[in-house]
Amino acid sequence: xxxxxxxxxxFVAGALLLVPTAYVDALFFPVVLAGxxxxxxxxxxxxxxxxxxxxxxxxxxxxxxVFDWVVNQEDxxxxxxxxxxxxxxxxxxxxxxQAMDRLRGAKTPVxxxx
Numbered sequence: 001x002x003x004x005x006x007x008x009x010x011f012v013a014g015a016l017l018l019v020p021t022a023y024v025d026a027l028f029f030p031v032v033l034a035g036x037x038x039x040x041x042x043x044x045x046x047x048x049x050x051x052x053x054x055x056x057x058x059x060x061x062x063x064x065x066v067f068d069w070v071v072n073q074e075d076x077x078x079x080x081x082x083x084x085x086x087x088x089x090x091x092x093x094x095x096x097x098q099a100m101d102r103l104r105g106a107k108t109p110v111x112x113x114x
Contacts, residue, residue, distance in 0.1 A: 003051055010052030014059030022064050036086045040093030044101075050094055057086040 018035075021027045036057050043053045061083025068075050 003049060006049065006052040007055040010055035011059035014056035014061075015063040018060045019063050019067065022067075032082060032086060033089070036089035037093030037096075040090035040095075041097045043090075044094040044097035050091060053090050053094060054087045057090050058083055061086055 018031060021031050039056065040050075040053050043050075061079060065076060065079035065083065068079055
């Protein structure tokens with residue numbers, strides 16, 4: 001699948017799938033802090049590229065920015081910073097799995113495609 005399509009689908013999925021969880025206070029921080037590294041790690045282990053993973057979390061963060069801006073008229077900077085943090089956490093989870101695979105000498109699915 002074309003990488004641009006993967007990125008677009010990742011963005012849309014993040015925008016649509018997780019937004020309802022943001023209004024449940026008990027789920028907000030686990031989704032925001034644990035979700036990105038877990039999704040990044042799983043994506044690396046199955047051979048998905050980084051771009052759709054980052055797009056997923058950026059889509060989620062920017063959609064939350066828009067909703068909170070429209071509903072509460074506040075917290076824009078918080079959501080922008082959180083969007084960057086979630087993208088970085090997803091990349092960190094991805095990088096940890098790749099590093100562990102390289103240390104073991106195993107080829108990741110992404111390496112095998114090259």
